[in-house]
Amino acid sequence: xxxxxxxxxxxxxxxxxxxxxxxxxxxxxxxxxxxxxxxxxxxxxxxxxxxxxxxxxxxxxxxxxxxxxxxxxxxxxxxxxxxxxxxxxxxxxxxxxxxxxxxxxxxxxxxxxxxxxxxxxxxxxxxxxxxxxxxxxxxxxxxxxxxxxxxxxxxxxxxxxxxxxxxxxxxxxxxxxxxxxxxxxxxxxxxxxxxxxxxxxxxxxxxxxxxxxxxxxxxxxxxxxxxxxxxxxxxxxxxxxxxxxxxxxxxxxxxxxxxxxxxxxxxxxxxxxxxxxxxxxxxxxxxxxxxxxxxxxxxxxxxxxxxxxxxxxxxxxxxxxxxxxxxxxxxxxxxxxxxxxxxxxxxxxxxxxxxxxxxxxxxxxxxx
Amino acid sequence: xxxxxxxxxxxxxxxxxxxxxxxxxxxxxxxxxxxxxxxxxxxxxxxxxxxxxxxxxxxxxxxxxxxxxxxxxxxxxxxxxxxxxxxxxxxxxxxxxxxxxxxxxxxxxxxxxxxxxxxxxxxxxxxxxxxxxxxxxxxxxxxxxxxxxxxxxxxxxxxxxxxxxxxxxxxxxxxxxxxxxxxxxxxxxxxxxxxxxxxxxxxxxxxxxxxxxxxxxxxxxxxxxxxxxxxxxxxxxxxxxxxxxxxxxxxxxxxxxxxxxxxxxxxxxxxxxxxxxxxxxxxxxxxxxxxxxxxxxxxxxxxxxxxxxxxxxxxxxxxxxxxxxxxxxxxxxxxxxxxxxxxxxxxxxxxxxxxxxxxxxxxxxxxx
Numbered sequence: 001x002x003x004x005x006x007x008x009x010x011x012x013x014x015x016x017x018x019x020x021x022x023x024x025x026x027x028x029x030x031x032x033x034x035x036x037x038x039x040x041x042x043x044x045x046x047x048x049x050x051x052x053x054x055x056x057x058x059x060x061x062x063x064x065x066x067x068x069x070x071x072x073x074x075x076x077x078x079x080x081x082x083x084x085x086x087x088x089x090x091x092x093x094x095x096x097x098x099x100x101x102x103x104x105x106x107x108x109x110x111x112x113x114x115x116x117x118x119x120x121x122x123x124x125x126x127x128x129x130x131x132x133x134x135x136x137x138x139x140x141x142x143x144x145x146x147x148x149x150x151x152x153x154x155x156x157x158x159x160x161x162x163x164x165x166x167x168x169x170x171x172x173x174x175x176x177x178x179x180x181x182x183x184x185x186x187x188x189x190x191x192x193x194x195x196x197x198x199x200x201x202x203x204x205x206x207x208x209x210x211x212x213x214x215x216x217x218x219x220x221x222x223x224x225x226x227x228x229x230x231x232x233x234x235x236x237x238x239x240x241x242x243x244x245x246x247x248x249x250x251x252x253x254x255x256x257x258x259x260x261x262x263x264x265x266x267x268x269x270x271x272x273x274x275x276x277x278x279x280x281x282x283x284x285x286x287x288x289x290x291x292x293x294x295x296x297x298x299x300x301x302x303x304x305x306x307x308x309x310x311x312x313x314x315x316x317x318x319x320x321x322x323x324x325x326x327x328x329x330x331x332x333x334x335x336x337x338x339x340x341x342x343x344x345x346x347x348x349x350x351x352x353x354x355x356x357x358x359x360x361x362x363x364x365x366x367x368x
Numbered sequence: 369x370x371x372x373x374x375x376x377x378x379x380x381x382x383x384x385x386x387x388x389x390x391x392x393x394x395x396x397x398x399x400x401x402x403x404x405x406x407x408x409x410x411x412x413x414x415x416x417x418x419x420x421x422x423x424x425x426x427x428x429x430x431x432x433x434x435x436x437x438x439x440x441x442x443x444x445x446x447x448x449x450x451x452x453x454x455x456x457x458x459x460x461x462x463x464x465x466x467x468x469x470x471x472x473x474x475x476x477x478x479x480x481x482x483x484x485x486x487x488x489x490x491x492x493x494x495x496x497x498x499x500x501x502x503x504x505x506x507x508x509x510x511x512x513x514x515x516x517x518x519x520x521x522x523x524x525x526x527x528x529x530x531x532x533x534x535x536x537x538x539x540x541x542x543x544x545x546x547x548x549x550x551x552x553x554x555x556x557x558x559x560x561x562x563x564x565x566x567x568x569x570x571x572x573x574x575x576x577x578x579x580x581x582x583x584x585x586x587x588x589x590x591x592x593x594x595x596x597x598x599x600x601x602x603x604x605x606x607x608x609x610x611x612x613x614x615x616x617x618x619x620x621x622x623x624x625x626x627x628x629x630x631x632x633x634x635x636x637x638x639x640x641x642x643x644x645x646x647x648x649x650x651x652x653x654x655x656x657x658x659x660x661x662x663x664x665x666x667x668x669x670x671x672x673x674x675x676x677x678x679x680x681x682x683x684x685x686x687x688x689x690x691x692x693x694x695x696x697x698x699x700x701x702x703x704x705x706x707x708x709x710x711x712x713x714x715x716x717x718x719x720x721x722x723x724x725x726x727x728x729x730x731x732x733x734x735x736x
Contacts, residue, residue, distance in 0.1 A: 227624030255623035256595030
């Protein structure tokens with residue numbers, strides 16, 4: 001996983017674009033559904049704002065946006081930093097914790113979201129991978145076995161990309177405990193928290209009110225605006241000053257047009273918006289999994305997020321096989337081996353296209 | 369300069385806001401003039417864009433924006449990375465050069481833009497300050513004396529913040545040569561390149577076509593949009609892959625609404641827009657300097673940018689004195705000692721208010 005300068009998904013999207021045939025693109029995690037109406041209205045309003053509102057927002061984010069987030073999350077506003085997407089939030093948490101804490105090991109789930117792995121290497125730390133369970137979640141005991149006083153960070157993502165697993169409340173409680181036992185930091189990336197398909201399955205790591213936990217999140221997926229770059233994190237008090245400093249020295253501040261529009265959307269968007277998108281994705285998942293049954297594939301039905309991992313007999317998840325699937329079946333996924341070792345034989349499909357069902361039918365025909 | 373977590377200018381803006389009297393704010397470098405009309409129009413257009421245009425732009429920036437920049441700068445588009453303002457461009461150049469090159473010293477001008485100094489410390493490198501000349505520029509021979517094989521970076525800013533100096537073509541040529549002699553990298557931050565008051569005084573470091581030069585820039589000042597976070601840099605080929613990787617792992621991508629609006633503005637804004645703002649600032653500078661003459665101050669008339677440094681007899685540029693000036697004269701500037709040692713006795717005033725002349729009259733009365 002060292003070749004992160006030109007990620008495989010850019011290569012594959014280009015490959016699919018250049019293919020001679022019609023291809024259903026299930027490579028990237030870019031939402032295809034509509035953004036909140038209030039977000040568009042916020043941008044229109046901002047276009048007419050006085051020019052002083054075009055200048056630097058506070059480095060840690062627009063004050064009203066931070067207040068809105070803090071109120072919703074039930075935390076002190078001083079712990080909230082608005083970031084350039086969840087990506088920067090995770091970077092800041094990892095970089096600052098590795099500075100502040102003893103240990104240079106980072107515990108990650110395998111399959112792993114490649115950014116976590118590559119950031120770990122960029123920060124000169126050592127990744128320690130723990131294989132995920134069959135349902136795509138993580139076993140806290142397996143993490144406990146790998147953790148030691150060399151552990152500085154445990155980075156988790158639930159609902160999970162790429163497995164679709166949702167770690168239960170008890171698992172999260174245990175992972176917080178493991179971080180506490182080793183004076184490490186648990187980074188809980190909850191960017192898919194609006195996409196959980198079983199009521200009560202999801203618990204935020206904030207519930208456990210630990211000094212050893214950072215929760216990162218973003219509006220990228222929940223509002224279908226991955227290009228706006230508005231995320232945030234809730235840091236423990238002992239870390240937040242380091243984070244603000246690094247954020248300022250790296251980025252100065254985040255993009256104000258985006259923050260303004262997100263604030264409007266956060267205030268004005270009804271719960272139905274999120275609920276409808278969740279239901280729409282659930283029905284795509286049902287149709288896709290039905291077709292995978294037809295194709296005789298092994299797969300993990302996602303409890304959350306909008307990815308499905310599947311394994312087809314004699315068809316391991318290599319880049320070469322993914323390209324063959326584009327050319328011969330007209331479906332573009334991601335190779336499992338881009339996500340580590342434990343699901344190198346699998347393929348990942350992102351259900352962010354209205355043609356998910358059509359893609360599934362193509363897979364059923366190709367493999368069936 | 370270690371206390372960069374809560375920069376002095378935030379403190380001073382709050383102090384000025386809370387003052388019992390009317391205060392002219394000349395603390396921050398936020399433009400107060402109108403943004404290009406095409407920028408506002410670009411935002412309006414974007415608000416109605418299809419949702420796929422709300423998703424991640426290419427990590428290195430919108431392709432058309434990079435092409436527009438490359439064409440204007442006369443460089444290969446592969447060398448252009450669009451960043452989260454000039455701040456991120458400078459961070460990326462410094463972080464990647466310190467990784468790739470031998471040496472851990474960073475040569476900086478004194479007075480120094482505090483972000484350069486604080487970034488140097490964050491990156492575990494050693495700042496080496498070179499005192500600026502009386503006109504606010506840098507003597508290349510003085511840099512040569514300090515440079516050695518321990519030098520990894522020389523970071524300059526011309527037109528300069530805070531001095532207003534513009535380094536001449538020969539100085540820049542020499543600084544490029546010093547970087548080449550020591551296998552170091554010259555980072556030339558040219559964010560004020562639209563604000564030069566003497567024709568031909570400014571030369572971009574790109575002119576010298578050196579493998580040892582990075583030019584950083586942004587639209588923040590030229591388009592009066594410091595809050596949009598759109599900057600860029602032109603990197604040498606040997607460094608650009610490292611930069612893309614770090615940019616991706618830190619920020620994933622930059623804000624697309626901002627990049628879209630800047631692209632529109634870059635294409636549609638006539639030269640008169642920039643020229644009028646330049647002239648307007650020039651007349652503010654004239655009026656302000658006239659009043660400084662009346663006040664009996666020593667000062668540097670800026671050849672570029674929009675800052676004036678001034679020294680008042682028996683009134684050194686401490687935070688305490690700046691606060692006193694807010695309370696007693698109704699003018700808020702920046703303490704010189706926030707910018708290093710060589711101008712610790714001075715104050716810096718940013719001419720980003722239509723009330724610059726009024727402020728100057730207040731100073732003339734207070735000190736005169």
